[in-house]
Amino acid sequence: MVFKKRDVAVVGIGSTSFGEHWGVGLGELVAKAGFEAAEDAGIRGKDIEAVIVGNMSGGRFVGQEHVAALMTDFLGLNPTPAFRVEAACASGGVALREGYMAVASGFYDLVAVGGVEKMTDVYGTGAVTALAGAMDFGWEAYFGTTFPGIYALIARRYIHEYDLSRTQLAKVAVKNHYHGSLNPLAHFRNRIKVEDVLNSRLIADPLRLFDCSPISDGAACVLLAPAEEARKYTDTPVIIEASCQASGTLSLFMRKDICVIDATKKAADLAFNETGLSRKDIDVIEVHDCFTIAEILALEDLGFVKKGEGGKLYDEGQTYVDGDLPVNTDGGLKAAGHPVGATGIKQIVELVKQLRGEAENGRQVKNAEIGLAHNLGGSGATVVVSILRRGD
Amino acid sequence: MVFKKRDVAVVGIGSTSFGEHWGVGLGELVAKAGFEAAEDAGIRGKDIEAVIVGNMSGGRFVGQEHVAALMTDFLGLNPTPAFRVEAACASGGVALREGYMAVASGFYDLVAVGGVEKMTDVYGTGAVTALAGAMDFGWEAYFGTTFPGIYALIARRYIHEYDLSRTQLAKVAVKNHYHGSLNPLAHFRNRIKVEDVLNSRLIADPLRLFDCSPISDGAACVLLAPAEEARKYTDTPVIIEASCQASGTLSLFMRKDICVIDATKKAADLAFNETGLSRKDIDVIEVHDCFTIAEILALEDLGFVKKGEGGKLYDEGQTYVDGDLPVNTDGGLKAAGHPVGATGIKQIVELVKQLRGEAENGRQVKNAEIGLAHNLGGSGATVVVSILRRGD
Numbered sequence: 127m128v129f130k131k132r133d134v135a136v137v138g139i140g141s142t143s144f145g146e147h148w149g150v151g152l153g154e155l156v157a158k159a160g161f162e163a164a165e166d167a168g169i170r171g172k173d174i175e176a177v178i179v180g181n182m183s184g185g186r187f188v189g190q191e192h193v194a195a196l197m198t199d200f201l202g203l204n205p206t207p208a209f210r211v212e213a214a215c216a217s218g219g220v221a222l223r224e225g226y227m228a229v230a231s232g233f234y235d236l237v238a239v240g241g242v243e244k245m246t247d248v249y250g251t252g253a254v255t256a257l258a259g260a261m262d263f264g265w266e267a268y269f270g271t272t273f274p275g276i277y278a279l280i281a282r283r284y285i286h287e288y289d290l291s292r293t294q295l296a297k298v299a300v301k302n303h304y305h306g307s308l309n310p311l312a313h314f315r316n317r318i319k320v321e322d323v324l325n326s327r328l329i330a331d332p333l334r335l336f337d338c339s340p341i342s343d344g345a346a347c348v349l350l351a352p353a354e355e356a357r358k359y360t361d362t363p364v365i366i367e368a369s370c371q372a373s374g375t376l377s378l379f380m381r382k383d384i385c386v387i388d389a390t391k392k393a394a395d396l397a398f399n400e401t402g403l404s405r406k407d408i409d410v411i412e413v414h415d416c417f418t419i420a421e422i423l424a425l426e427d428l429g430f431v432k433k434g435e436g437g438k439l440y441d442e443g444q445t446y447v448d449g450d451l452p453v454n455t456d457g458g459l460k461a462a463g464h465p466v467g468a469t470g471i472k473q474i475v476e477l478v479k480q481l482r483g484e485a486e487n488g489r490q491v492k493n494a495e496i497g498l499a500h501n502l503g504g505s506g507a508t509v510v511v512s513i514l515r516r517g518d
Numbered sequence: 519m520v521f522k523k524r525d526v527a528v529v530g531i532g533s534t535s536f537g538e539h540w541g542v543g544l545g546e547l548v549a550k551a552g553f554e555a556a557e558d559a560g561i562r563g564k565d566i567e568a569v570i571v572g573n574m575s576g577g578r579f580v581g582q583e584h585v586a587a588l589m590t591d592f593l594g595l596n597p598t599p600a601f602r603v604e605a606a607c608a609s610g611g612v613a614l615r616e617g618y619m620a621v622a623s624g625f626y627d628l629v630a631v632g633g634v635e636k637m638t639d640v641y642g643t644g645a646v647t648a649l650a651g652a653m654d655f656g657w658e659a660y661f662g663t664t665f666p667g668i669y670a671l672i673a674r675r676y677i678h679e680y681d682l683s684r685t686q687l688a689k690v691a692v693k694n695h696y697h698g699s700l701n702p703l704a705h706f707r708n709r710i711k712v713e714d715v716l717n718s719r720l721i722a723d724p725l726r727l728f729d730c731s732p733i734s735d736g737a738a739c740v741l742l743a744p745a746e747e748a749r750k751y752t753d754t755p756v757i758i759e760a761s762c763q764a765s766g767t768l769s770l771f772m773r774k775d776i777c778v779i780d781a782t783k784k785a786a787d788l789a790f791n792e793t794g795l796s797r798k799d800i801d802v803i804e805v806h807d808c809f810t811i812a813e814i815l816a817l818e819d820l821g822f823v824k825k826g827e828g829g830k831l832y833d834e835g836q837t838y839v840d841g842d843l844p845v846n847t848d849g850g851l852k853a854a855g856h857p858v859g860a861t862g863i864k865q866i867v868e869l870v871k872q873l874r875g876e877a878e879n880g881r882q883v884k885n886a887e888i889g890l891a892h893n894l895g896g897s898g899a900t901v902v903v904s905i906l907r908r909g910d
Contacts (some may be wrong), residue, residue: 151656163845167732181604182583183583184651185577185578185648186577186578189647189651189655189659189660190654190656190897191575191648191650191651191652192606192651192652192653192768192895192899192900193605194605194765194900195605195606195765195768195895195899197898199768199769199772204767204780205765205766205780206765207763207765208605208900209603209612209763210605211602211604212573212583212584212585212586212587212601212604213587213602214583214587224601227619227620227623227625228619230623231619231622231623232623233619233622233623255581256577258581259581259582259584260583260584261593263580264545267827268581279898294666371601372596372598372599373569373586373587373590373595373596374596374597374669375596376588376591377591380591387597389597400691440534452663455666497864502722504584507587507590507591508584508600508601510589
């Protein structure tokens with residue numbers, strides 16, 4: 127069916143700092159981000175018509191499922207309908223997409239989309255075991271594989287197939303830590319050098335500690351409304367031009383080529399087709415750099431650089447905030463932190479800041495008009511690509 | 519915004535038997551239900567445009583999050599977009615509602631909505647602990663409360679406030695076991711007597727073993743399409759007239775009256791207002807009887823009987839398949855079983871069978887035209903009420 131979708135705008139944003147929040151729970155994190163977004167849009171809780179929250183593993187991390195119900199309690203939003211979306215590390219991206227569809231379709235006029243994870247206070251088994259629930263438990267995790275192990279396999283194969291130096295890989299982390307140092311909400315604000323990465327502890331060969339994103343706590347929230355009503359809430363609306371999703375296999379062994387994330391290619395093609403934009407139109411990019419190698423795969427599979435040539439983007443600083451292709455200006459998962467369910471929403475918060483011209487501490491991309499967010503679950507079984515544009 | 523929603527039909531159904539499925543995993547369960555639904559509608563996997571799956575706690579039960587990605591793998595549906603919805607025991611109901619909205623809005627023309635839980639093969643701590651993630655972990659579960667404990671508090675207060683005999687409460691289970699004996703997919707197919715309930719082991723006073731729904735494995739699936747295209751798939755479409763959701767507090771202590779589930783009242787009012795139907799128009803009802811007392815609360819809060827008078831419905835067999843108000847004709851959660859994420863979809867599968875006139879073994883409600891499903895999460899923090907009508 128052909129139908130008229132409404133344009134959808136982000137009209138409010140909020141985010142906790144990411145890091146170790148030992149003193150607060152899941153509910154308090156969500157509340158902080160949610161209230162901040164509400165204040166940003168100048169709305170009251172009762173204006174919100176539906177709540178969607180991305181969360182990967184409240185049950186495993188802190189014993190709490192039914193996370194959206196917790197969110198409505200802490201934000202005082204009952205009886206507003208609320209639910210949680212889970213797609214591993216892409217939970218936030220999928221939640222955004224569901225919120226986008228709920229407003230674009232006309233079902234709702236104001237939707238709160240949150241993302242949250244509390245990972246440092248782990249209930250039961252450790253965080254790395256809990257995270258392994260994002261891969262195929264029966265075929266991968268059961269045999270002892272962890273995510274560093276999965277991405278190490280990919281990196282090893284990539285280095286075998288293509289021309290990627292250990293230094294180029296390290297530069298992904300160096301650049302993200304530099305951006306993180308400019309982001310007041312980042313988990314890590316220390317700058318690092320290539321040698322720091324190369325000398326850090328080996329985790330899963332060839333990946334070292336500084337190739338890996340951290341275990342973080344945090345929450346982020348965006349408020350979505352029809353674009354035509356956006357000026358009621360903000361002088362600086364940001365339009366969601368497209369939010370597209372695709373699936374790939376959960377297990378690596380089922381893929382023809384583990385150096386290609388099919389779901390990223392598919393979701394990107396859908397988003398660029400829908401908007402009619404080209405890669406050159408994108409001014410600022412958020413990609414899912416759960417490991418340094420993942421950032422390189424993402425930029426290739428999104429179409430910003432040819433397969434096998436991603437490493438070259440790191441030779442001359444192209445991906446820095448003042449480069450030709452600014453990537454992860456908030457520090458990415460690596461330095462801003464990766465509270466899993468919150469990450470896909472945090473990416474949107476960063477893009478909105480960039481497109482509003484409000485990015486702090488010299489990490490503003492000059493005259494940024496169009497941004498792209500890439501959020502990935504597991505080792506690529508779920509990918510969401512969203513394109514945002516500064517409102518007129 | 520006023521917009522024209524499309525009518526949405528259920529065009530295919532599938533379900534595994536519910537019970538202890540030690541030999542199969544989450545993926546196999548989903549695949550069996552999904553393939554059966556596809557066969558029922560005469561479609562191929564590639565016709566499906568989106569996949570939504572209700573699952574409460576794959577992470578806690580079997581270590582597997584990212585459940586929708588597992589579903590697309592097992593059903594061969596990549597790169598179709600897929601995600602999991604979680605709202606505790608209402609996960610299935612919320613998934614149905616999201617599928618309904620995705621088709622009603624025009625975003626998709628064929629959506630698969632599944633529900634699954636694998637609970638007998640518990641990874642880590644026990645199933646009862648995992649289930650406690652559906653309540654407020656910090657304020658309830660942390661102090662040792664279990665769901666039988668929560669519902670025992672409600673039952674105790676109800677008996678204090680209103681006129682409900684232990685025999686009436688037992689008759690809820692007796693009726694549901696009778697219906698279960700007629701359902702080939704039910705977890706329990708044995709008929710029981712009032713004395714069996716009264717003599718069963720005390721779990722949490724006043725609730726005994728036969729007042730409690732069991733720990734089950736199972737999956738169910740429905741296929742949704744625009745009503746105007748439904749005849750392409752089936753001669754017996756069933757229309758979703760409304761699917762409405764409301765939230766209440768996660769914790770009991772935050773409620774004014776623990777004998778009233780506000781979210782049930784709110785969701786029911788929304789559904790009846792939207793359809794213009796009255797309670798008398800409903801021919802067959804599926805309610806969320808996680809405990810016997812919960813079935814009585816549900817019938818009261820849905821408006822089928824006055825608060826405090828629910829027990830009377832069990833004096834003379836009114837809620838049996840041949841009574842005035844047939845409730846849980848498949849055996850309900852008590853006898854058909856309660857694989858948490860699957861329950862809300864199983865309710866729809868049963869209603870579709872009833873409205874098609876295909877309910878087996880003499881549990882067909884005569885000339886059933888309109889059915890209602892009530893799916894509840896936790897102790898009432900999330901409720902979905904859906905109303906279905908036999909297609910013309």
